[in-house]
Amino acid sequence: SQKIEQNSEALNIQEGKTATLTCNYTNYSPAYLQWYRQDPGRGPVFLLLIRENEKEKRKERLKVTFDTTLKQSLFHITASQPADSATYLCALANSGNTPLVFGKGTRLSVIA
Amino acid sequence: NAGVTQTPKFRVLKTGQSMTLLCAQDMNHEYMYWYRQDPGMGLRLIHYSVGEGTTAKGEVPDGYNVSRLKKQNFLLGLESAAPSQTSVYFCASRGTNTGELFFGEGSRLTVL
Numbered sequence: 412s413q414k415i416e417q418n419s420e421a422l423n424i425q426e427g428k429t430a431t432l433t434c435n436y437t438n439y440s441p442a443y444l445q446w447y448r449q450d451p452g453r454g455p456v457f458l459l460l461i462r463e464n465e466k467e468k469r470k471e472r473l474k475v476t477f478d479t480t481l482k483q484s485l486f487h488i489t490a491s492q493p494a495d496s497a498t499y500l501c502a503l504a505n506s507g508n509t510p511l512v513f514g515k516g517t518r519l520s521v522i523a
Numbered sequence: 524n525a526g527v528t529q530t531p532k533f534r535v536l537k538t539g540q541s542m543t544l545l546c547a548q549d550m551n552h553e554y555m556y557w558y559r560q561d562p563g564m565g566l567r568l569i570h571y572s573v574g575e576g577t578t579a580k581g582e583v584p585d586g587y588n589v590s591r592l593k594k595q596n597f598l599l600g601l602e603s604a605a606p607s608q609t610s611v612y613f614c615a616s617r618g619t620n621t622g623e624l625f626f627g628e629g630s631r632l633t634v635l
Binding site: 443445447452453454455456457460500502504507508510511512513514515516 | 527556558563564565566567568571573581582613615622623624625626627628629
C-alpha cells in the first residue's frame with residue numbers, strides 16, 4: 412500500500428540549532444514533493460517544492476533534499492527560532508495533475 | 524487579495540441534518556480541493572475538481588457531495604451528517620502551472 416511517513420509526531424530543539432524533519436514514502440513515484448507549515452487553528456501554508464530531478468532546494472533558512480533512491484526527503488531549518496514552532500507537513504504527487512497526498516505532520520517546538 | 528475563503532468557519536449540526544460548506548477563490552485557479560483533517564490522521568482528500576463543471580472522488584468521499592458550477596466556487600455538501608464527519612475541513616486551490624496549494628482557514632464542523 413502507499414504510505415507517507417513523517418518520522419516523528421513531535422520534535423523539540425533548542426533555539427539556534429538546526430531542525431531536521433524526515434519524510435519517507437513507499438509505493439509512490441512522485442513527480443514532486445512539497446513542504447507546508449501549519450500553525451494551530453490555521454490552514455497550511457506552502458514553503459517549498461522540489462521536483463524529482465532536483466537534489467536540493469533552498470529558501471532563506473530552509474533547505475529541502477529529495478532522494479528518490481532512498482524515497483526520502485529531508486527538511487532543514489537552520490538557526491531555528493521560537494517563531495519556527497509549528498507543524499510541518501510533507502506532501503507529494505505522482506504527476507502534475509494528481510492531487511497532493513499529505514503526511515501526518517511533525518510538530519516542531521523551538522525552545523528559547 | 525482574499526485568496527481562499529471558506530464559510531462558515533464554525534458549525535454545529537445534529538445527526539441527520541444537512542449543510543453545505545462554501546469555498547471561494549479569487550485567483551482564477553483551475554484546480555480546487557476539499558480535505559478533512561482529524562487528529563492523528565493528517566489531511567485526507569474528500570473530493571476535488573480540475574475545472575468548472577468537473578468533480579472527482581478523493582480518498583474519503585463517502586457521505587459527501589460536491590459541485591463546481593462556477594470556476595471560483597467549490598461547494599461541499601453533507602446530505603445527512605454523522606458524528607464521524609466531525610472534523611476540520613480545508614479547501615485549497617492551485618493554478619494550472621504550479622503545484623503549490625493555497626488553503627483556506629478551515630471550517631470546524633461538529634456533529635452531535
